[in-house]
Amino acid sequence: MSVFKTIHAAIQAVLEEALVAGTLTLSSEIPAFVVELPREAAHGDLATNVAMALAKAAGKPPRVIAEIVKQGLEPPPLIASVQIAGPGFINLRLAPSVWQDEIREILRVGTRYGDSDLGKGVKVNVEYVSANPTGPMHAGHVRGAVIGDVLAHLMQKAGYDVTREYYFNDSGAQVDVLARTTYLRYREALGEEIGAIPAGLYPGDYLKEVGAALAERDGATWQGKDESEWIEPVRTFAVAWMMRVIRDDLALIGITHDVFTNERELIENGTLDIAFQILDSKGLIYVGTLPPPKGKEMEDWEPVPLTLFRSSLFGDSTDRPLKKRDGYWAYIMPDIAYHYDKIRRGFGVMINVLGTDHGGYLERMRPVVAAFSDKKAQLTVIFNSIVKIFKNGEPVKLSKRSGNLITLREMVEQVGADAVRFFMLTRDPKSPLDFDFAKVVEQTRDNPVFYVQYAHARCCSVLRHAVELFSAEELTEEALAKVALDSLVSEEEIQLVKGMAQWARTVESAAQAQEPHRIAFYLMELAGLFHTLWNKGNDNAALRFIVADDKPTTLARLALITATRTILRSGFGVMGCTPMDELRSGG
RNA sequence: GCGCCCUUAGCUCAGUUGGAUAGAGCAGCCGCCUUCUAAGCGGCAGGUCAGUGGUUCGAAUCCACUAGGGCGCACCA
Known part of the structure; x- marks a missing residue:
């Protein structure tokens, strides 16, 4: 258990005692309070706002409550002193052994340090990528892919039962375009002259191999036939092929999904009908006429009665049509069925990673989730902004129409999977991100990927040198966990340990906020603390x-280094990156 | 027209869910290699947290309005 939790629990206990004893009365439950590292070192090792948080419910001034807490806390052995400061902060000074014990704990637990039971095994569905199978993965997909994948790691570390899911649509207009383009490439493979790819079909060469493979499999079977005959088999073939390509692309950056769901299956196995019936049975379906949308030119608007879902009961700005006037399902219906399916599979938390261009998605789907789960399940969407690609400092224009795309494969081949992954999390998802091919591989302080890897490599370097003084047995985690650590007293050393001690709560708060980029920022900060200490040498x-000539001190510092390396590895684990033991190029 | 998001140092961005004197990096200036990796580190300077009002012990953070920017808004799929 980390220091923060230990102290938090101790304060909680003091409050409960005070409630029983009657020295404290509250008009509500004990409110949330935090135990954290104060910004100012002069304020001690830890600070808590508990007294101020309680002031209202207790009907007493913060400093009076702080006094009660102070009396209760003194004098356990790990707390050296308690001070009340400012408007009612309680500042704690801890015994040095507290930080030393933290190192021992890290050495004992290894990279599982930071694991949490916060999630209590709740089933979480993280859906990400979910690109339709019309082409290979490109730069536009990568950010969301990495965010989703690291979030999945993070939620697992925080004790959730995570399923990684990919949803795709294998019917509809986009996929028909795929089929038609493939058919053209198929004729080309059979020796026909096809000329330029007509507008409206997919440019780019990547469908040549699909057409060739189709020709290989089926020969001239579809040549000269009417579209109604070949569209279905060609589509099936092309979709299967592209999904394979996509999976291979994602594997390049270490992403594998547990579940692939597709729209066609949902339709064919009757999930749409079931979902509709359930909404109907809840009295949420009616036939009515919507007002015309405002602010848009609606030349052909005419009021018409439609089958509607009462989504406005669940916060939507309007009710939503589920069937078109011709009686067929509206486009929203498969999405509705899909969320019903997720709830049916037992997910209490659903997270969807989408681009900001899907802005309306959340407003439409939240009511759906609320309706099916009786408002129990939670749906959140992480909207990620665009990635701007730069080469040699110049922005690269990306155009889907011309087929000028930077592929995921190209990115990985040029900068490596780890760099791509880490870099994608160096901004809050909502902020635009500049991805400069040159910067990502730069070995300088500006490059966060390098900076964190470098800290790890330095740890490894020291430990390699340590072998000259100590046997391998003396340097194991088990052995170092038993070493005397009293010599670790310098400001920089303590700061580093405090930084490490924050790892567990960083995991928890990042998981709670569903913000995987916090892990990257934490690692940059920890690396900074380590580099600072290094430079003191x-x-x-x-x-x-x-x-x-001072083996005991050296051993204590090696324990510190080993613990640092462990935290960095634990963090890299969440990031899905491989820590490097050595960065020196050319051996 | 409506909805969501954004606005923090010259630039690029964090800000631990409302805490103490708002933090990094780059760029600028000043220092540091007889070294376990100087591919780095320390220091200085830099701010009306877009603006106004509100909520309270306390606001960059929550609420309302305003300004600027991005995205979305049909029975499309």
């Missing part, structure tokens, strides 16, 4: 990690 040789 440049100023003062006595502060280097390996001091040949």
Whole structure:
């Protein structure tokens, strides 16, 4: 258990005692309060706002409550002193052993340090990528893919039961275009002259191999036939092929989904009908006429009665048509059925990673989830903004129409999977992200990928050198966990340990907020603390990690280094990146 | 017209769900290689947190309005 939790629990206990004893009365439950590292070192090791948080419910001034807490807290051995400051902060100074124990704990637990039971095994569905199978993965897909994947890792580390899911539409207009283009490439493979790809079909060469493979399999079977005969088999063939391509592309950056769901299946196995019937049985379906949409030119608008879903009862701005006037399902219906299906499969939390161009999605789907789950299930959408690609400092124009796309494969081949992954999380998802091919591989401080890897490599470097002084048995985690750590007293060393101690709560708060980028920022900060300490050895040789004539101090510092390496590895694990032992190029 | 998102240092961005004197990096200036990796580190300077009003012990954070920017808004699929 981390220091933060220990102290939090201790304060909680004090409050409960005070309630029983009657020295404290509350008009409500004990409100949430935080135990955190204060910004100012002068304020001690830990600070809590508990007194201020309780003030209202207790009907007493913060400093009075703080006094009660202070009395209750003194004098457990791990707390050196308690001070009340400012408007009612409680500042704690801890015994040095607290931080030393944190190191031992990290060494004992290994990269599982930071694991949490916050999620209590709740089933979480993270849906990401979900591109329709019309082409290979390109730059526009990568950010959402990485965000979703790291979020999935993160939620797992925080104790959720995570399913990674991919939803695609294998019917409809886009896929028909795929089929027609494939058919053209198929004729080309059979020796026909096809000329330029007509407007409205997919340019780019990537469907040549699909056409060729189709020709290989079926020969001239479809040549000269009417579209009504070949569209179905060609579509099926092309979709299967493209999904294989997509999976291979995603595997390049270490992404594999657990479940693939497609629209056609939902229709064919009757899920749409079931979903509709359930809404109907809840009295949420009626026939009515919607007002014309405002603010748009609606030349051909005419009021017509339609089958509607009372989504406005669940916060939607309007009710939604589920059937078109011709009686066929409206386009929203498969999405509705899909969310019903997720709820049916037991997911209490559904997270969807989408581009900001899907702005209306959440407003339409939240009512659906609320209706099917009786408002119990939670749907959140992480909207991620665009990635601007730069090469040599110049922006690269991307155009789907001309087929000028930067593919995922190209990105990985040029900068490596780890760099792509890490870099995608160096911004809040909502902010636009500049991806400069040159910068991502730059080995400088500007490049966060490098900066964090470098910290890990430095840890490894020290440990390699340590072998000259110690046996391998002396350097195992088990052995180092038992070493005396009293010599770790410098400001920089303590700061580093405090940084490490934040790992567990970073995992929890990032998971709770569903913000995987916090992991990347944490790692950059931890790397910074480590580099600071390292550099102290440049100023003062006595502060280097390996001091040949002082083995006890060296061992303590090696314990610190090993723990740091463990946290970095734990973080890289969540990021889905491989820590590098050495960065020096050319050996 | 309506809805969602954004606006923080010259630039690019964080900000732990309402806490103490708002933080990094780059760019600028000043320092640091006889070194476990200087591919780095320390320091200085830089702010009306877009604006106004409100909520309260306390607001970059929550609410309302305003300004600017992005995205979305049919029975499309």
